[in-house]
Amino acid sequence: MRHWLRKIHLITALLSGIVVSIVGITGSLYVFEPELTAWLQRDYYQPQLSSRPFADDAAIASYIEQQTQAQLQTLQWPVRSRQTYAFKLFGDSNWYYFDQSSGQISQNKGAFNHPFFELVYNIHANLLLGEPGRYITATASLLFALSSILTGLYLWWPRRLTRWRHALKIHRGNARRVNFELHSVSAAWFAIPLFIMGITGGYFLYTAPLQKMLDMITLSEAAPADPWQQQYQFAGVMQPKLSAAEAIQQMAQHYPELHPRNIWLAEHDDDAVVFGYQNSLSLHSGPRRRAFIHANPYTGEVLSRYDPATLPRGAALAAAWLIPLHFGEFGGLFTRILWFIGGFLPLLLFVTGIKMWLNRRPNTTHGRR
Numbered sequence: 001m002r003h004w005l006r007k008i009h010l011i012t013a014l015l016s017g018i019v020v021s022i023v024g025i026t027g028s029l030y031v032f033e034p035e036l037t038a039w040l041q042r043d044y045y046q047p048q049l050s051s052r053p054f055a056d057d058a059a060i061a062s063y064i065e066q067q068t069q070a071q072l073q074t075l076q077w078p079v080r081s082r083q084t085y086a087f088k089l090f091g092d093s094n095w096y097y098f099d100q101s102s103g104q105i106s107q108n109k110g111a112f113n114h115p116f117f118e119l120v121y122n123i124h125a126n127l128l129l130g131e132p133g134r135y136i137t138a139t140a141s142l143l144f145a146l147s148s149i150l151t152g153l154y155l156w157w158p159r160r161l162t163r164w165r166h167a168l169k170i171h172r173g174n175a176r177r178v179n180f181e182l183h184s185v186s187a188a189w190f191a192i193p194l195f196i197m198g199i200t201g202g203y204f205l206y207t208a209p210l211q212k213m214l215d216m217i218t219l220s221e222a223a224p225a226d227p228w229q230q231q232y233q234f235a236g237v238m239q240p241k242l243s244a245a246e247a248i249q250q251m252a253q254h255y256p257e258l259h260p261r262n263i264w265l266a267e268h269d270d271d272a273v274v275f276g277y278q279n280s281l282s283l284h285s286g287p288r289r290r291a292f293i294h295a296n297p298y299t300g301e302v303l304s305r306y307d308p309a310t311l312p313r314g315a316a317l318a319a320a321w322l323i324p325l326h327f328g329e330f331g332g333l334f335t336r337i338l339w340f341i342g343g344f345l346p347l348l349l350f351v352t353g354i355k356m357w358l359n360r361r362p363n364t365t366h367g368r369r
Contacts, residue, residue, distance in 0.1 A: 005151045010357060012147035017350035019127070019140035023201065026124035028343025031327055031336050033117050034283060038081035040114045045082045049101035057252075057260065058245040060085065064098060065244060067105055072244040076262045079281045086112060090267065125204075138205035144346065145198025153191050156184045176359055183352035186345060193328070193342040200326035203318070215314035223315035227294050227304040232272050234298060241266060241297045242273065250300035251275040255291055266297035273297045285332035287320035 038045050054060045061072055068089060076086040085098040097106040113121075126133030158167045168188060170181045187194070203210045215222055242250065244265060251263055258277035266273050272294040279289040291307040308319035324330035328339025 002155065005155060009148060009151040009155065010353075012143045012151075013350070013353050016140035016143040016148065017346065017353070019136060020144045020198075021347040021350050022127065023124055023137050023141065024197075024343040024346040026120050026343075027197065027201075027327075028340045029120050030117065030124060031340045031343070033113070033120075034081035037114045037117055040116070041082075044097040044106050044108070045084060047083055047099050047101035048104070051101050053103065054100060058248045060098065060100060061244040061248055063103060064105065067103075072265060073267065074262060074264045075244065075248070077260050077281065079261060079278070080283055090265075134205050138202045141198040141201035142206065145195050145202070148349075149187070149191055149195050149198065152184070152187050156188050176356075179352050179355050179359075183349060183356060187349055190342050190345050193338055194345060196325050197339070197342065200322055203322060211314065211318060214318060215312070218314040218317065220314035221312040223312055227292065227306050230294070230304060232270050232294075232296075232303060234269060234296070237298050239298050242300060247273050247275075247295075247297075247300065250295065251293075254293055254302070258289070258291060261290065271297065272303055273300075283329065285330060285335075286324070287330075288324055289320060 054063065057075075057077075061075055064075075064087060065072055070089040070092065073088045073090045073092075078084060085100055087096055087098060088094070089096075095112045096108075098104075099106075112118075122128055125137065127136060129136065156167065158164050168185060170178065170185050172178070173181075199210070211223065214220075244263075247263060247265060248260075251260060254275065255277045258279055259281045261276040261278040261281070262274075263276065264274040273296075275293040275295060277291045277293075287308075289308050291305070291309075293305055294303045295301060296303060308316045311319060321330065328335045328342075331338075
Protein backbone atom coordinates (compact mmCIF):
# COMPACT_ATOMS: atom_id res chain seq x y z
CA MET A 1 0.00 0.00 0.00
CA ARG A 2 2.80 2.41 0.87
CA HIS A 3 4.32 1.80 -2.56
CA TRP A 4 1.13 2.95 -4.31
CA LEU A 5 0.69 5.87 -1.94
CA ARG A 6 4.20 7.03 -2.83
CA LYS A 7 3.24 6.82 -6.52
CA ILE A 8 0.07 8.85 -5.94
CA HIS A 9 1.97 11.34 -3.80
CA LEU A 10 4.61 11.78 -6.50
CA ILE A 11 2.19 12.11 -9.43
CA THR A 12 -0.14 14.61 -7.76
CA ALA A 13 2.83 16.62 -6.47
CA LEU A 14 4.29 16.82 -9.96
CA LEU A 15 0.92 17.83 -11.42
CA SER A 16 0.16 20.55 -8.87
CA GLY A 17 3.58 21.58 -7.56
CA ILE A 18 4.46 24.49 -9.85
CA VAL A 19 0.96 25.99 -9.76
CA VAL A 20 0.63 25.67 -5.99
CA SER A 21 4.08 27.18 -5.52
CA ILE A 22 3.04 30.27 -7.47
CA VAL A 23 -0.31 30.45 -5.68
CA GLY A 24 1.40 30.02 -2.31
CA ILE A 25 3.99 32.77 -2.80
CA THR A 26 1.42 35.27 -4.09
CA GLY A 27 -0.90 34.28 -1.24
CA SER A 28 1.85 35.04 1.26
CA LEU A 29 2.31 38.50 -0.26
CA TYR A 30 -1.44 39.07 -0.02
CA VAL A 31 -1.67 38.19 3.69
CA PHE A 32 -0.41 41.63 4.67
CA GLU A 33 -2.03 43.46 1.76
CA PRO A 34 -4.17 45.72 4.01
CA GLU A 35 -1.18 47.18 5.85
CA LEU A 36 1.04 47.42 2.78
CA THR A 37 -1.69 48.99 0.63
CA ALA A 38 -2.41 51.53 3.39
CA TRP A 39 1.23 52.58 3.19
CA LEU A 40 1.48 52.55 -0.60
CA GLN A 41 -1.86 54.34 -1.01
CA ARG A 42 -1.51 56.56 2.07
CA ASP A 43 -2.40 59.74 0.14
CA TYR A 44 -5.79 58.20 -0.71
CA TYR A 45 -6.37 55.91 2.26
CA GLN A 46 -5.84 58.38 5.11
CA PRO A 47 -8.05 61.46 5.79
CA GLN A 48 -6.13 64.74 5.68
CA LEU A 49 -7.90 66.28 8.67
CA SER A 50 -9.48 65.08 11.90
CA SER A 51 -12.78 66.86 11.24
CA ARG A 52 -15.90 65.53 9.47
CA PRO A 53 -18.02 68.34 7.99
CA PHE A 54 -20.77 66.06 6.64
CA ALA A 55 -23.86 65.36 8.71
CA ASP A 56 -24.22 61.73 7.62
CA ASP A 57 -23.52 59.26 4.82
CA ALA A 58 -26.51 60.44 2.80
CA ALA A 59 -24.99 63.92 2.76
CA ILE A 60 -21.71 62.44 1.52
CA ALA A 61 -23.51 60.69 -1.35
CA SER A 62 -25.31 63.90 -2.35
CA TYR A 63 -22.06 65.88 -2.22
CA ILE A 64 -20.21 63.38 -4.43
CA GLU A 65 -22.97 63.45 -7.05
CA GLN A 66 -23.08 67.24 -6.94
CA GLN A 67 -19.31 67.55 -7.40
CA THR A 68 -19.01 64.91 -10.12
CA GLN A 69 -22.27 65.75 -11.91
CA ALA A 70 -22.88 62.00 -12.17
CA GLN A 71 -24.85 59.30 -10.38
CA LEU A 72 -23.24 56.99 -7.85
CA GLN A 73 -23.13 53.33 -8.79
CA THR A 74 -21.55 52.17 -5.55
CA LEU A 75 -20.31 53.70 -2.31
CA GLN A 76 -17.82 51.78 -0.17
CA TRP A 77 -17.42 52.73 3.49
CA PRO A 78 -13.99 52.89 5.18
CA VAL A 79 -12.90 49.32 5.87
CA ARG A 80 -9.80 47.47 7.05
CA SER A 81 -6.79 49.69 6.28
CA ARG A 82 -8.67 52.23 4.13
CA GLN A 83 -9.98 55.07 6.30
CA THR A 84 -11.59 57.00 3.43
CA TYR A 85 -14.61 56.24 1.25
CA ALA A 86 -14.35 54.74 -2.24
CA PHE A 87 -16.91 55.01 -5.02
CA LYS A 88 -17.75 54.35 -8.66
CA LEU A 89 -20.05 56.29 -10.98
CA PHE A 90 -22.46 54.97 -13.59
CA GLY A 91 -20.81 54.96 -17.00
CA ASP A 92 -17.31 55.07 -15.49
CA SER A 93 -15.39 51.88 -14.73
CA ASN A 94 -12.82 53.63 -12.53
CA TRP A 95 -12.67 53.82 -8.75
CA TYR A 96 -12.28 57.12 -6.90
CA TYR A 97 -11.51 57.95 -3.28
CA PHE A 98 -13.37 60.46 -1.12
CA ASP A 99 -11.81 62.16 1.91
CA GLN A 100 -14.69 62.73 4.31
CA SER A 101 -12.62 65.18 6.37
CA SER A 102 -11.94 67.65 3.55
CA GLY A 103 -14.49 66.77 0.87
CA GLN A 104 -11.67 66.10 -1.58
CA ILE A 105 -12.26 63.63 -4.42
CA SER A 106 -9.18 61.90 -5.80
CA GLN A 107 -8.26 62.60 -9.38
CA ASN A 108 -6.60 59.25 -10.01
CA LYS A 109 -8.62 56.83 -12.10
CA GLY A 110 -7.09 53.68 -10.74
CA ALA A 111 -7.68 50.29 -9.24
CA PHE A 112 -9.67 49.75 -6.06
CA ASN A 113 -6.47 48.47 -4.44
CA HIS A 114 -2.86 49.29 -5.28
CA PRO A 115 -1.99 48.10 -8.81
CA PHE A 116 0.79 45.88 -7.47
CA PHE A 117 -1.64 43.95 -5.27
CA GLU A 118 -4.20 43.81 -8.05
CA LEU A 119 -1.52 42.01 -10.06
CA VAL A 120 -0.60 39.76 -7.13
CA TYR A 121 -4.24 38.84 -6.57
CA ASN A 122 -4.86 38.02 -10.24
CA ILE A 123 -1.78 35.79 -10.36
CA HIS A 124 -2.94 34.11 -7.16
CA ALA A 125 -6.51 33.61 -8.38
CA ASN A 126 -6.08 32.75 -12.05
CA LEU A 127 -2.40 32.99 -13.11
CA LEU A 128 -3.42 35.93 -15.35
CA LEU A 129 -5.31 33.45 -17.54
CA GLY A 130 -8.85 34.56 -16.73
CA GLU A 131 -11.55 31.93 -16.17
CA PRO A 132 -9.43 28.95 -17.37
CA GLY A 133 -6.79 29.99 -14.86
CA ARG A 134 -9.31 29.78 -12.03
CA TYR A 135 -9.89 26.12 -12.85
CA ILE A 136 -6.15 25.48 -12.94
CA THR A 137 -5.45 27.09 -9.55
CA ALA A 138 -8.53 25.62 -7.83
CA THR A 139 -7.89 22.10 -9.14
CA ALA A 140 -4.21 22.25 -8.22
CA SER A 141 -5.10 23.48 -4.73
CA LEU A 142 -7.51 20.59 -4.16
CA LEU A 143 -5.03 18.03 -5.54
CA PHE A 144 -2.37 19.42 -3.25
CA ALA A 145 -4.62 19.35 -0.16
CA LEU A 146 -6.52 16.10 -0.69
CA SER A 147 -3.72 14.03 -2.19
CA SER A 148 -0.24 15.42 -1.69
CA ILE A 149 -0.72 16.57 1.89
CA LEU A 150 -2.79 13.60 3.10
CA THR A 151 -0.65 10.90 1.44
CA GLY A 152 2.53 12.66 2.54
CA LEU A 153 1.26 12.87 6.10
CA TYR A 154 0.43 9.15 6.08
CA LEU A 155 3.88 8.25 4.72
CA TRP A 156 5.59 10.42 7.33
CA TRP A 157 3.45 9.33 10.30
CA PRO A 158 5.63 7.62 12.98
CA ARG A 159 4.53 4.06 13.72
CA ARG A 160 5.88 4.17 17.25
CA LEU A 161 5.23 6.73 19.98
CA THR A 162 8.93 6.93 20.77
CA ARG A 163 9.67 8.10 17.20
CA TRP A 164 7.58 11.27 17.32
CA ARG A 165 10.27 13.56 18.73
CA HIS A 166 12.77 12.27 16.20
CA ALA A 167 10.29 12.63 13.32
CA LEU A 168 9.69 16.31 14.03
CA LYS A 169 13.35 17.36 13.86
CA ILE A 170 15.87 17.84 11.07
CA HIS A 171 19.10 16.02 11.90
CA ARG A 172 22.61 16.35 10.61
CA GLY A 173 23.68 13.99 7.89
CA ASN A 174 24.56 13.84 4.23
CA ALA A 175 22.87 16.11 1.70
CA ARG A 176 20.28 13.51 0.70
CA ARG A 177 19.26 12.89 4.31
CA VAL A 178 18.96 16.59 5.10
CA ASN A 179 16.92 17.17 1.92
CA PHE A 180 14.56 14.29 2.81
CA GLU A 181 14.02 15.52 6.38
CA LEU A 182 13.61 19.13 5.23
CA HIS A 183 10.82 17.90 2.95
CA SER A 184 9.05 15.64 5.42
CA VAL A 185 9.51 17.58 8.65
CA SER A 186 8.51 20.99 7.25
CA ALA A 187 5.42 19.43 5.64
CA ALA A 188 4.50 17.76 8.93
CA TRP A 189 4.73 21.01 10.89
CA PHE A 190 2.65 22.91 8.33
CA ALA A 191 0.28 20.13 7.27
CA ILE A 192 -2.82 21.66 8.87
CA PRO A 193 -2.30 25.24 7.54
CA LEU A 194 -1.46 23.92 4.07
CA PHE A 195 -4.52 21.65 4.05
CA ILE A 196 -6.78 24.54 5.09
CA MET A 197 -5.28 26.85 2.45
CA GLY A 198 -5.78 24.25 -0.28
CA ILE A 199 -9.36 23.32 0.62
CA THR A 200 -10.53 26.90 1.06
CA GLY A 201 -8.77 27.90 -2.17
CA GLY A 202 -10.64 25.20 -4.07
CA TYR A 203 -13.94 26.22 -2.46
CA PHE A 204 -13.97 29.58 -4.26
CA LEU A 205 -14.55 27.76 -7.57
CA TYR A 206 -15.95 24.35 -6.59
CA THR A 207 -18.42 25.88 -4.16
CA ALA A 208 -21.43 23.61 -4.75
CA PRO A 209 -19.77 20.17 -4.34
CA LEU A 210 -17.60 21.25 -1.41
CA GLN A 211 -20.59 22.89 0.28
CA LYS A 212 -22.54 19.64 -0.09
CA MET A 213 -19.68 17.79 1.58
CA LEU A 214 -19.63 20.35 4.40
CA ASP A 215 -23.40 20.01 4.81
CA MET A 216 -23.02 16.24 5.11
CA ILE A 217 -20.19 16.51 7.65
CA THR A 218 -22.11 19.02 9.79
CA LEU A 219 -25.46 17.20 9.37
CA SER A 220 -26.88 20.42 8.03
CA GLU A 221 -29.69 21.36 5.70
CA ALA A 222 -28.81 22.75 2.30
CA ALA A 223 -28.37 26.49 1.99
CA PRO A 224 -31.26 28.51 0.53
CA ALA A 225 -31.14 29.74 -3.05
CA ASP A 226 -28.40 32.25 -3.81
CA PRO A 227 -30.04 35.71 -3.63
CA TRP A 228 -27.48 37.01 -6.15
CA GLN A 229 -29.01 34.72 -8.79
CA GLN A 230 -32.58 35.91 -8.30
CA GLN A 231 -34.30 37.88 -11.04
CA TYR A 232 -36.71 40.70 -10.19
CA GLN A 233 -39.44 42.39 -12.20
CA PHE A 234 -40.31 46.04 -11.64
CA ALA A 235 -42.24 46.62 -14.86
CA GLY A 236 -44.94 49.26 -14.86
CA VAL A 237 -43.52 51.29 -11.97
CA MET A 238 -44.33 54.96 -12.52
CA GLN A 239 -42.20 56.51 -9.77
CA PRO A 240 -38.47 57.34 -10.10
CA LYS A 241 -35.78 55.17 -8.55
CA LEU A 242 -34.42 56.06 -5.14
CA SER A 243 -31.51 58.47 -5.22
CA ALA A 244 -28.23 57.40 -3.63
CA ALA A 245 -28.98 59.51 -0.56
CA GLU A 246 -32.49 58.05 -0.21
CA ALA A 247 -31.17 54.50 -0.62
CA ILE A 248 -28.58 55.09 2.10
CA GLN A 249 -31.31 56.36 4.42
CA GLN A 250 -33.26 53.16 3.73
CA MET A 251 -30.12 51.11 4.37
CA ALA A 252 -29.69 52.67 7.83
CA GLN A 253 -33.02 51.16 8.95
CA HIS A 254 -31.65 47.62 8.93
CA TYR A 255 -29.03 45.74 10.98
CA PRO A 256 -28.28 48.42 13.59
CA GLU A 257 -25.83 46.00 15.24
CA LEU A 258 -23.68 45.88 12.09
CA HIS A 259 -21.61 48.46 10.22
CA PRO A 260 -22.48 49.59 6.68
CA ARG A 261 -19.90 48.11 4.26
CA ASN A 262 -21.15 49.04 0.77
CA ILE A 263 -24.18 49.92 -1.30
CA TRP A 264 -24.75 49.09 -4.97
CA LEU A 265 -27.41 51.06 -6.82
CA ALA A 266 -29.55 49.44 -9.53
CA GLU A 267 -28.10 49.76 -13.03
CA HIS A 268 -30.78 47.97 -15.06
CA ASP A 269 -34.57 47.93 -14.79
CA ASP A 270 -34.58 44.43 -13.29
CA ASP A 271 -31.73 45.03 -10.81
CA ALA A 272 -32.24 45.39 -7.08
CA VAL A 273 -30.34 47.84 -4.90
CA VAL A 274 -27.95 45.94 -2.62
CA PHE A 275 -27.08 46.93 0.96
CA GLY A 276 -23.96 45.34 2.47
CA TYR A 277 -23.12 45.15 6.19
CA GLN A 278 -20.27 43.71 8.27
CA ASN A 279 -19.68 42.98 11.94
CA SER A 280 -16.30 44.76 12.01
CA LEU A 281 -14.70 47.19 9.61
CA SER A 282 -11.19 46.59 10.95
CA LEU A 283 -8.93 43.55 10.76
CA HIS A 284 -10.00 41.17 13.49
CA SER A 285 -9.70 37.57 14.59
CA GLY A 286 -12.58 35.13 14.67
CA PRO A 287 -15.49 34.69 12.25
CA ARG A 288 -16.71 37.29 9.80
CA ARG A 289 -20.36 38.21 9.50
CA ARG A 290 -21.32 39.89 6.25
CA ALA A 291 -25.03 40.43 5.65
CA PHE A 292 -26.70 41.62 2.44
CA ILE A 293 -30.14 42.95 1.62
CA HIS A 294 -31.62 43.09 -1.87
CA ALA A 295 -34.18 45.90 -1.93
CA ASN A 296 -36.68 47.37 -4.36
CA PRO A 297 -34.86 50.26 -6.12
CA TYR A 298 -38.06 52.32 -6.24
CA THR A 299 -39.42 51.87 -2.71
CA GLY A 300 -36.62 50.37 -0.61
CA GLU A 301 -38.80 47.37 0.26
CA VAL A 302 -36.72 44.36 1.30
CA LEU A 303 -36.83 41.63 -1.35
CA SER A 304 -34.39 39.13 0.19
CA ARG A 305 -31.79 38.82 2.94
CA TYR A 306 -28.51 36.95 3.20
CA ASP A 307 -27.18 36.73 6.75
CA PRO A 308 -24.81 34.03 8.10
CA ALA A 309 -26.62 34.27 11.44
CA THR A 310 -29.78 32.80 9.87
CA LEU A 311 -28.23 30.27 7.48
CA PRO A 312 -28.14 26.49 8.06
CA ARG A 313 -25.10 25.25 9.98
CA GLY A 314 -22.93 24.24 7.02
CA ALA A 315 -23.63 27.36 4.96
CA ALA A 316 -23.12 29.57 8.02
CA LEU A 317 -19.71 28.00 8.69
CA ALA A 318 -18.58 28.64 5.13
CA ALA A 319 -19.90 32.21 5.10
CA ALA A 320 -18.31 33.11 8.44
CA TRP A 321 -14.99 31.27 8.24
CA LEU A 322 -13.97 30.92 4.56
CA ILE A 323 -12.10 34.23 4.22
CA PRO A 324 -10.59 34.24 7.74
CA LEU A 325 -9.31 30.68 7.25
CA HIS A 326 -7.97 31.19 3.73
CA PHE A 327 -5.94 34.29 4.61
CA GLY A 328 -5.09 33.25 8.17
CA GLU A 329 -6.97 36.09 9.84
CA PHE A 330 -8.99 33.85 12.18
CA GLY A 331 -6.34 33.84 14.93
CA GLY A 332 -5.05 37.38 14.66
CA LEU A 333 -1.46 38.35 13.97
CA PHE A 334 -0.02 34.96 14.98
CA THR A 335 -1.95 32.96 12.37
CA ARG A 336 -1.38 35.62 9.72
CA ILE A 337 2.39 35.27 10.23
CA LEU A 338 2.01 31.48 10.18
CA TRP A 339 0.03 31.66 6.91
CA PHE A 340 2.63 34.03 5.46
CA ILE A 341 5.40 31.51 6.16
CA GLY A 342 3.20 28.62 5.03
CA GLY A 343 2.70 30.18 1.61
CA PHE A 344 6.37 29.58 0.79
CA LEU A 345 6.22 25.91 1.84
CA PRO A 346 4.80 24.53 -1.45
CA LEU A 347 7.87 25.81 -3.29
CA LEU A 348 10.19 24.28 -0.68
CA LEU A 349 8.32 20.97 -0.84
CA PHE A 350 8.35 20.99 -4.65
CA VAL A 351 12.10 21.62 -4.88
CA THR A 352 13.06 19.12 -2.18
CA GLY A 353 10.60 16.58 -3.61
CA ILE A 354 12.11 16.90 -7.09
CA LYS A 355 15.57 16.35 -5.60
CA MET A 356 14.34 13.21 -3.80
CA TRP A 357 12.79 11.89 -7.02
CA LEU A 358 15.96 12.53 -9.04
CA ASN A 359 18.13 10.92 -6.36
CA ARG A 360 16.04 7.74 -6.44
CA ARG A 361 16.02 7.36 -10.23
CA PRO A 362 18.43 4.69 -11.51
CA ASN A 363 21.50 5.85 -13.40
CA THR A 364 20.50 4.72 -16.89
CA THR A 365 23.62 6.11 -18.58
CA HIS A 366 26.11 4.02 -16.58
CA GLY A 367 27.80 1.28 -18.61
CA ARG A 368 26.60 2.42 -22.04
CA ARG A 369 30.04 3.28 -23.34
